Amino acid sequence: MKIQPECIPCMLKRALFEIEISTRDKEKREKALLVALKTFAEIYDPSLSSAEIATKLHKAVYEAVGNKDPYKELKEKSNEIALKLLPRVREKVEESTDPLKTAMICSIIGNVLDFGIEGGSKSPESLTKEFDKLFLEGLGYDDYDEAKRLIKKARNITFIADNCGEIVFDRLLCEKLKEFNPKMKVYLVVRGEPILSDATIKEAEKLKFNEIVDGVLTTGSFAVGLDINNIPEDLKKTLKQSDLIICKGMANYEALSETDFKPILYLLRTKCTAVARCMGLPVGINAIKLFR
Numbered sequence: 672m673k674i675q676p677e678c679i680p681c682m683l684k685r686a687l688f689e690i691e692i693s694t695r696d697k698e699k700r701e702k703a704l705l706v707a708l709k710t711f712a713e714i715y716d717p718s719l720s721s722a723e724i725a726t727k728l729h730k731a732v733y734e735a736v737g738n739k740d741p742y743k744e745l746k747e748k749s750n751e752i753a754l755k756l757l758p759r760v761r762e763k764v765e766e767s768t769d770p771l772k773t774a775m776i777c778s779i780i781g782n783v784l785d786f787g788i789e790g791g792s793k794s795p796e797s798l799t800k801e802f803d804k805l806f807l808e809g810l811g812y813d814d815y816d817e818a819k820r821l822i823k824k825a826r827n828i829t830f831i832a833d834n835c836g837e838i839v840f841d842r843l844l845c846e847k848l849k850e851f852n853p854k855m856k857v858y859l860v861v862r863g864e865p866i867l868s869d870a871t872i873k874e875a876e877k878l879k880f881n882e883i884v885d886g887v888l889t890t891g892s893f894a895v896g897l898d899i900n901n902i903p904e905d906l907k908k909t910l911k912q913s914d915l916i917i918c919k920g921m922a923n924y925e926a927l928s929e930t931d932f933k934p935i936l937y938l939l940r941t942k943c944t945a946v947a948r949c950m951g952l953p954v955g956i957n958a959i960k961l962f963r
């Protein structure tokens with residue numbers, strides 16, 4: 672997705688958010704904010720993807736505040752909250768007439784755990800309060816039946832994760848994918864380095880994904896979504912051999928919509944007008960959308 676006009680205030684707002692959670696030192700905050708503004712002015716280019724510009728901006732901010740993982744506490748709390756909710760989520764899935772679809776919906780609801788942006792969460796605890804309401808909303812866009820047919824025939828699926836918290840529900844979804852098609856191999860992809868509130872290999876190992884999936888790979892670098900020109904060879908090979916790529920969240924859409932990889936199934940909450948418009952969806956819905 673090329674950067675959109677409304678991405679500009681959103682990225683700067685998020686930069687300010689991570690500056691504020693990184694340090695209470697007023698002078699350091701002001702210097703970091705100045706770095707963010709100068710960096711954005713230098714790198715802004717309407718021909719580039721929003722993910723590419725955001726990556727460069729966040730890299731500059733992290734270096735300015737001297738913090739390699741400013742979202743660390745939020746990530747840990749998000750996983751903690753999601754794990755407390757997991758028994759209730761698992762019960763909904765197991766009692767459902769279609770456990771795979773219900774697992775997808777629950778995984779999508781976890782995607783609200785996004786901080787420092789419009790449409791995201793104010794705190795990890797908000798998931799506990801909002802889960803039932805969002806579950807009752809169901810899907811605002813539903814390509815599940817078509818996706819289900821692809822999953823049934825698939826030999827290899829690559830599952831690209833997004834935020835912490837939701838990754839707890841992603842594990843349950845991976846279980847259901849394997850149950851639905853036991854002959855299929857599922858590969859999980861997490862971020863190569865800490866960036867925003869996204870899951871890395873550390874969280875995947877802690878949640879014991881290796882017991883569920885057939886392999887865990889990383890994007891290989893500090894990047895919003897994926898830096899598709901610099902992904903590791905093993906990930907490139909896995910993506911090319913996939914019968915279906917399942918992507919969680921908006922950042923993965925922002926990055927992968929600029930590539931030729933298909934088919935891709937996006938599972939997300941449309942939290943901003945820019946992504947929603949580019950996907951042809953309303954804002955503020957749970958969506959299962961397939962691009963072939």
